[in-house]
Amino acid sequence: MVDFGLVDYQCKLRLAIDAVPSPEDFSILSEPKLCCEMACQTKQPAKKDAACQTHPDMKHMSTQHRWKPERRSKSTQVKQQKRYVGCNTSTPFIPLEKGPLATSTPLKRPRREAEDSDCSFQPGMTDSSIYNESTVIATPPHIMRKFIVYEENLMDLFKNCPACSRHCAIKSRTVGTVLHVDQTCVHCEHHKQWASQPYVKNIPAGNLQLAAAVLFSGSSFLQVTKFMQAFNIQGICHTTYLKHQRTFLFPTINWQWKQHQNTVIAEALKGRNVVLGGDMHADSPGHSAKYGTYSLMDLRANKIMEIQLIQSNEVGNSQRMEKEGLETSLRELEQRGVTVRKIVTDRHPGVMKFLRESRPSILHRYDAWHMAKGVGKKIDELAKQRSCKEVGPWKKSIVNDLYWCGASSSSGKEIVAKWRSVVNHVQDIHEHEGEFQRCQHPPLVGDQARQWLKPSTAACEKLTQVILAPKLLKDLENLSSDFQTSGLESYHSLILKFAPKSVAFSFVGMLCRTQLAAMHYNENSGRPQATTAAGELRWHMQYPRYRRGEYTVRLLKRNPTFEYVDRLQDLVFESVLEQPQLFQESLKGLQVPDHLCTQFQRPEKSEAVAKHTS
Known part of the structure; x- marks a missing residue:
């Protein structure tokens, strides 16, 4: 069956004239239509967008601030400006050659990070700066780690321009330990100045810390310079x-020593009288010393309490x-409220007379080591004589007896009685008259037997004169039995590390190096014995x-510490550099004597040379 209605409908289906596109229409469709999107270049009038900024001098809706050319937003703390070459869009981008974006930057404009690393950059000179002095040097320069960097490896970092990656011209110069590098790009005009270390108060931090390290460690500048020259280090x-x-450094040491001394004195005054040990250290052997450092030590705590530096021309002679x-x-300590009960020194005649006449309330005792040293020297001189050679082997035993007499006696008379028995002991006589009637050692047999001296021989008679010398017997009554000055001798050996006798120092230099030695000794005097x-x-x-080749056994202590050096460096970089005049006042009151050469008339150099060569 045929539906004639449908046939009639099909007859009515016809295409419109322009329904099928012609080839000419495809050329029109191939050309893209320009669309206006956010942050894109457009021919429309300049507008304000709430999401992103498209005009260099328009107000940003989110941050509410002006965006000016060559500026950085202080609210966002951006180190460098970024270049936006496009944004999200559904249409093809416009080529950059046809028109730059509103937010793009010129190619030949210097990069912002190059200006921030300039050592001469002043934050207050521009509104675009985000740095200040505290952010530039966040860590104190003396705490920063340092490395040995070779010049060629360092210059590799400056060969290429950070802006255009092309080759740059480099100029370098040194100011002491600091290296300055000027980097210039001839292509994009980029310029950068760089310094290898920070500056503190217009002083290179490395230069100041090198000087501080040399002095605070007790080193010699000439030796350090020779080492650096051998290593080719600036x-x-x-x-x-x-x-x-x-x-900076001398005022720092003197001020820190005063603070440390106050602490030591305060500890010594806690409810007890002070027992001191005193001795002088000369800067050269013999009777031609220029400086004499007299030190007083708290023998209970083993701490140096007072230091006095004397120059020979102040008192007439050494x-x-x-x-x-x-x-x-003593006068300085008494002014600080220190009451001295006892003092242990050597047998210097001037010291003995001064304490006897001016300080009778102070109990004066003599150090056993100094006394034993004097006796030992006399025995050595005696043993050099042909008729007294057999006295030499007795030196060690006699010196040990002197120590034993002081340590085992409770009074001066007992010390003298025991010492007198040495004359009989070397002659194999062990029973004596007086308070000490018998030797306390067991019978000597076998290898313990000695080569006894024969009575009435030259060796025995001369040794008796040394042992029973009237002045020695008188001084033995005041021999110290409980305190010795061995700590002072160790301190004097330490002074040689900070102030060697072979190097000449100024008065202030010698004083400060001695104070350094005292702070080092006090910090490490109580070190415990090391363990495995x-x-x-x-x-x-x-x-x-x-x-003379014989061994001795000593306990091995733990390694010393150097916390005082850290405190000194902290003081230099954190306080002294800020107010140097405040710390320099501590040295202005110091009475510095004239040089030794001022007591003689100094001729002209030409006259002296003519007189020498005539």
Whole structure:
């Protein structure tokens, strides 16, 4: 059956004239239609978008601030400006050659991070700065780690321009330990200045810290300079070292020593009288010393309490320096409220007379080591004589007896009685008259037997004169039985590390180096004995020169610490640099004596040379 209605409908289905596109229409469709999207270039009038900024001088709706050319937003703290070359869109991008985006930056404009690293950059000079002094040097320069960097490896970092990656021109110069590098790109006009270390108060931090490290460690500037020259490391000149030493370092040491001394004295005054040990250290052997350092030590705590530096021309000659040093030291301590009950010194005649006449309330005792040293020297001189050679082997035994007499006696008379028995003991006589009637050692048999001296021989008679010398017997009554000055002798050996006798120092330089030695000694005087990993105590065998090859056993202490150096460096970089005049006042009151050469008339150099060559 045929549906004629459907046939009629099919007859009516016809295409419109423009329903099928012609080939000419495809050329029109191939050209993209430009659409306006967010942050895209458009020919429409400039508008303000709430999501992103499309005009360089329009107001941003989210941050509410002006975005000016070559500026950085302080609210977002951006280090560098970014270049936006496109955004999300459904149509093809416009080529950059046909028109730059509104937010793009010129290619030849210097990069912002290059300006931030400039060592001469001042944060207050521009509104776009985000740095200040506290952010530039967040860590104190003396705490920062330092590395040895070779020049060629360092210059590799500046060969290429950070803006256009092309080759740059590099110029470098040094100011002491600091290296300055000027980087210039001839292609994009990029310029950068770089310094290898920060500046503190217009002073290179490395220059100042090098001078501080040399002085605070007790080193010699000349030796350090030789080392750095051998390593080909840049250093500072001697003039710069002396300038920093005079302006910053000496005031720091003197001020820190005063604070440390106050702490030591306060500890010594806690409810007890003070027992002191005193002795002088000369800067050169013999009777031609220029400086004499007299030190007083708290023998209970083993701490240095007072230091006095005396120059020989202040008192007339070097023989009078020890007495003057003791007198000045006691006066300083008495002004601080220190009451001295006992003092242990050597048998210097000037010191003995001063304490006997001016300080009768102070109990004066003599050090056993100094007395034993004097007796030992006399025995050595006696043993050099042909008729007294057999006296030499007795030296060690006699010196040990002197120590034993002081340690085992409760009074001066008992010490003298025991000492007199030595004359009989060397003759194999062990029973005596007086308070000490018999030797306390067991019978000597076998290898313990000695080569006894024969009575009435030259060796026996001369040794008796040494042992029973009237002055020695008188001084033995005041021999110290409980305190010794061995700590002072160790301190004097330490002074040689900070102020060697082979190097000449100024008065202030000698004083400050002595104060450094005192702070080092006080910090490490109470070190415990070292132990192994298993907890066993460690010992050390030595062969000292004075024993002439014979060994001695000493306990091995833990490694010393140097916290005082850290405190000094903190003081220099955190306080002294800020107010140097405040710390320099501590040295202005110091009475510095004239040089030794001022007491003589100095001729002209030409006259002196002519007189010498004539």
